[in-house]
Amino acid sequence: MKVIRKVKEMQEVSDRLRREGKKIGFVPTMGYLHEGHLSLMRKAKESCNSIVVSIFVNPTQFGPGEDFERYPRDEEGDRAKLEAEGVDFLFIPEREEMYLPGYQTHVEVGEVSKGLCGDFRPGHFRGVATVVTKLFNIVKPHLAVFGEKDYQQLLVIKRMVKDLNLDIEIILGILIREEDGIAMSSRNAYLSPENREKGLMLSRSLVKGRISFESGERRASVLCKTVKDSLESVAGISVQYVEVRDAETLEKIEAVDRPAVIALAAIVGGVRLIDNIIVGR
């Protein structure tokens, strides 16, 4: 695996790969890789013969008071995992080169960025859309894979790619869970054993919602309440939101008469966790 740290070098490598007729698959990450990330790379490999992974903890998608500074980092461990996975190129840019002096351009996606995490992390999706545009312009992939754990992010990127005519296929990677059901996340590393146990309630409460749906309940408000009540039955979990939305557009719906996502965010022991489940698909 070749490690590339400079923007210009990455662009030149990608130009060469394209001239050679390679199909470039790209997985952007913030590092501290787990099975969830690795599954995205395997997904890219199914249809691409040159895999690029980026690791960049992007400061502009963290709000004031969020965990940018303490976000877990482990470049050596990540490199070993990527080597083992057969990744071809690892792009690790420096913050200084990604945001040059005088930096002043932003990509903003509208409606789909609003509500859900958008309400609790102002500026987050603008930071994401902007850095992903930059990474796309640097890596020049044919295809990119985004995990459905960050479901709103996935839809923001899909909308942006369509609206800006980016000639890149966006592929969804399924949400990967630990054996006990908790959604894999680099942020799980923050959890104390006690809070790790509480964190299980996110996926368990979503399963309750799904069971209710499968028993015939279609009212979004009732499904939300089932999930929220379940979450709040445990002390020390502070719910930010539980919502049922159209799985394609993320529009609010009153009844699940089409594929829908039940999405939630909660603070557990000071750690913000998200999870979601798709119903009706």
Next chain:
Amino acid sequence: MKVIRKVKEMQEVSDRLRREGKKIGFVPTMGYLHEGHLSLMRKAKESCNSIVVSIFVNPTQFGPGEDFERYPRDEEGDRAKLEAEGVDFLFIPEREEMYLPGYQTHVEVGEVSKGLCGDFRPGHFRGVATVVTKLFNIVKPHLAVFGEKDYQQLLVIKRMVKDLNLDIEIILGILIREEDGIAMSSRNAYLSPENREKGLMLSRSLVKGRISFESGERRASVLCKTVKDSLESVAGISVQYVEVRDAETLEKIEAVDRPAVIALAAIVGGVRLIDNIIVGR
């Protein structure tokens, strides 16, 4: 010359050109072509062996009450000029395909979009930055040429390309004037003979500013006043702004101690005209 109307077809053609090792030079326009536009194509030809021109009167860069509907259009005449110029591809997308239902993404460039035309045309540079990003993603050029008549636009695009890591060289095309000095513009077609005569005052007043600079005047305020007084000496010219700015960053300056642009906008007989001149370079 091949005329392409579909986004996907243009992307496929560009992919093929790149695989064949061609260097793609791009000139985006709103059509109604004049010598100013054609000079940009000749500029592109100096270093590129495949020239793409787009014609798209982009609705999102016109404000309410501006001239989107009546903007002059002449596809047949334009095609003849482009054929004669030896342009390889003409991309003329339809509005419906450029802005699909649910469109909601914007590219916004900060400081350099503010002041000057940015103050008088709210949303204009956001519309420009967004459509140029889209066109770049469709045409995938190695190089693009922008005229210095739209000086602020040129700097907005340069900043955006740098900030978003677009792997495209941005080249400046010099401002082309009619024999009597008026800056070439598709909008000159709106002018009555009487107002066409008044329109000459824009370039003449800028020349007065330059003469003052060449005589040793360095104070921005005095240079502005010279130009403004000259412009306002003729009835029927309504000045929007006359400003002296840093030619590279467009920052306000008090003294011309580096290359600077004297830029102005004025309404002549209901027609908004702009012009500029560079001093100290």
